[in-house]
Amino acid sequence: MLTRRLLLAAALAALAMPAAAEEPPIFAASELAIRGYDPVAYFTEGKPVEGSAAHQLMWMGATWRFASAANRDRFERNPQKFAPQYGGYCAYAASQGYVAPTDPAAFTVHDGKLYLNYSQRIRRTWEKDIPGHVSAANANWPKPLKK
Known part of the structure; x- marks a missing residue:
């Protein structure tokens, strides 16, 4: 009986403990991936280029911004290549x-x-x-x- 009570107490204690913190799969400051910079531009321009709210999309729970509609479309076709x-x-x-x-x-x-x-x-x-x-x-x- 004592063992059963100990097991029940341990189970209740485990339920009361907060869950381990888990980071989101995409680092997004203020919900913007790469802090709003265009991921495609790193490949096409060789430098960071700020994206625009006019050219954005959601992917993997974050908002991604792009300098142009063409860059947004390239990313959308193959996000794994540019992310x-x-x-x-x-x-x-x-x-x-x-x-x-x-x-x-x-x-x-x-x-x-x-x-x-x-x-x-x-x-x-x-x-x-x-x-x-x-x-x-x-x-x-x-x-x-x-x-």
Whole structure:
């Protein structure tokens, strides 16, 4: 009888505990992916370009903005090609097993994929071993979202 009471008490205690926090799959400051920058422009312009509310769409629970309707349409046809890796969270942080926000200017396009970092300083660390960091981040992802 005592064992049954202990099991019941443990079960009730587990139900009363708050659920572990889970990060959304896409890093979106103020609900805007990449802080409102156009993901396609990183590939076509080679730099961050601000998107416009006139050219936006919802994907993976976040609002994505684009500099033009053509860029929006390209993204819509193949979002996996243009969306930043690791949901737009810091790629270096993902390689280390955690999540961090990103600066749209701290980016790298490597092997046809967009990687964002927390800052220019972190980007320099990332660039010292991109293949190694990508391998580590791929092995970790998406576990850091569940912490």
